[in-house]
Amino acid sequence: MKEGKDMDGKERKLHLAFLEHPDDLPGALADREEGLPDGFILSGCGKKEDCRMILKEIRKGDDTALLPVFLDEFLSNEEQEASDGLARTREEMEVLAGNIIKRFRDVDENTLKKSLDLRLLAFLYTREEKKLRPVLDPLSRGLYSYPLMDYLSGGLLESSGWIAELLEKGYIREEDLVDRIRKCPKCDGAHLNYVDVCPFCRSMDIRQVSFIHCFTCGRVGPEDSFIREGxxxxxxxxxxxxxxxxxxxxxxxxxxxxxxxxxxxxxxxSCRCFLCGTWSLTENLSVRTYREYALSDKGILAVRSGSTEDLYSVLDTLNYMKPEPFRHLLNWQLDLSERPPDEPFCLMIISFQNIGEVRESAGWRKVSEMMDSLTKRLRGIIRKTDISTRTSANDLLLLLPKTGKKGCVVLASKVKELEDVTRQPDGTYLELLVKTAVFPGDRQNGEDGVSLVARLKG
Ligand SMILES: [Zn+2]
Ligand SMILES: [Zn+2]
Ligand SMILES: [Zn+2]
Known part of the structure; x- marks a missing residue:
């Protein structure tokens, strides 16, 4: 995807290519002088199947998967979900496409070719507010599907397994529950007929009748057989x-x-499957829940770092706290430090300056080992009461309560010395940039945690 700007920084006019027929697609994707278009408009597709086919081709293509695709008219919820939807005017389409392309600047395009996980996460990342949504098709075997996942993987990955995996890795988070469906354990079909049957012989030829129980002889029979001549x-x-x-x-x-x-x-x-005819007891049906899912913070990091194997995640073992509560605590400490008696605290930012380069030269596994040993040593330095978080730029933030200027300088130099722990035989090492501030002294007028961290970072 190209950036929306020319070399001289002026906004470039976006090129959205019209596609009407599957035969137009190879031409639109072929190596032309100006390369790929910035996006597509599926326009006046005579047949719904044609439109679906074009969209599928675009979404499963290595180079085109994330391109903006707009629909000229509403086709079905499935196309709606896997495309960028209906946009009424040309201007609206260009604004939407521009936003997608802008966000795409944070993504390393090469990593998308290697990983379907990253491709899906990057799709969600480049579309603000975009979620993975299940779409109902009453006539389909399973009733619900996740069209975006099916299209991006070219139907290669089964959505429920893929979702479970992404959830376990923490790249997506659960959102609204949409439906709970029971499926045939034999064929996974969701078109089931629930029937009342006889618990003894499972026949469905049963009827409701009133019974009479005679106290004299103790026998039981249908009510109508007890009526004689009125x-x-x-x-x-x-x-x-x-x-x-x-x-x-x-x-x-x-x-x-x-x-x-x-x-x-x-x-x-009992339950009979309309599709394969299998009878099942209700407790043997498989239950499937359909939810919406959104990109998690960890998913965003994965997209930006171009790796689902997060090199920095090991840092989260250092008295880690999520960024939001960390900010609260930092603000609280800031206010507290300004009230007598003086109780200073220290904030430390550790940035990993050359991790990208080292990764390029030494490989992912080596860097991961370096990060591991570094973290192990860091754990020895920080105290139980210190807390840490990770910024979206993968800096490590440490909040060190009851630490004044002197203690802070000592600690910073100890951290800086840890570069040696990561030193390799060929001389490569992870460069650590350590910045510190001690409060209340280093706080500028009215600064809160966020603006303070931004200033320290420079
Ligand atoms: Zn029976
Ligand atoms: Zn009787
Ligand atoms: Zn079945």
Missing amino acids: VMQCPYCGARLRHIGSDYDKPTDNYICGSCSQTFAEPEV
């Missing part, structure tokens, strides 16, 4: 039944099976 009389022993409670009563059993003649109070619910 009066109630037991067909077995001939006793006259006058009063309910003293001569007879009505037992709770009120079903009779037409196949095996057994009577019972509650029929069993």
